[in-house]
């Protein structure tokens with residue numbers, strides 16, 4: 001009798017164990033990244049914003065437009081890459097924020113650019129999140145060099 005009970009308990013326990021394991025595996029396969037902006041780090045929130053607002057021109061993988069170093073016939077430049085192969089990292093943070101807020105044309109009088117300003121669309125915090133995402137694609141050496149140019153957010 002006792003042995004029978006023990007055997008049953010073992011079976012039940014085993015079944016619960018397997019169910020628990022399956023539940024763990026399922027929850028492990030469902031990362032709750034999307035739509036959880038508050039819980040995500042800035043770079044992660046930035047990735048979403050980048051995909052929505054910037055990728056169309058600067059490329060889904062930050063690769064920029066083809067022949068980005070060559071002016072088009074209309075005199076405008078294609079969108080440059082934001083990865084380490086571009087020159088985004090040559091600018092200090094404060095300047096990058098200005099470019100994104102107001103568009104490159106605002107910085108140079110008479111200059112024309114395809115890129116609009118995002119001031120009405122993105123908050124400063126969101127712009128910094130996009131920058132955090134862009135910077136995360138740079139190797140440590142490039143991150144260091146950009147920081148040396150005034151990359152730190154508190155420098156102005």
Ligand code: HEC
Nearest residue numbers: 053054057077078079080087088099100104113114115130
């Ligand atoms: C409609 C296309 C377009 C969109 C959308 C766009 N850009 Fe641009 N962006 C450009 C172009 C074109 C340039 C090159 C500027 C020039 O000299 O005309 C540029 C330049 C820049 C630069 C300056 C890079 C450098 O090395 O000087 C930054 C920074 C930048 N964009 C960030 C962004 C971010 C962040 C977003 C999204 C929030 C964005 N851009 C959305 C077209 C776009």
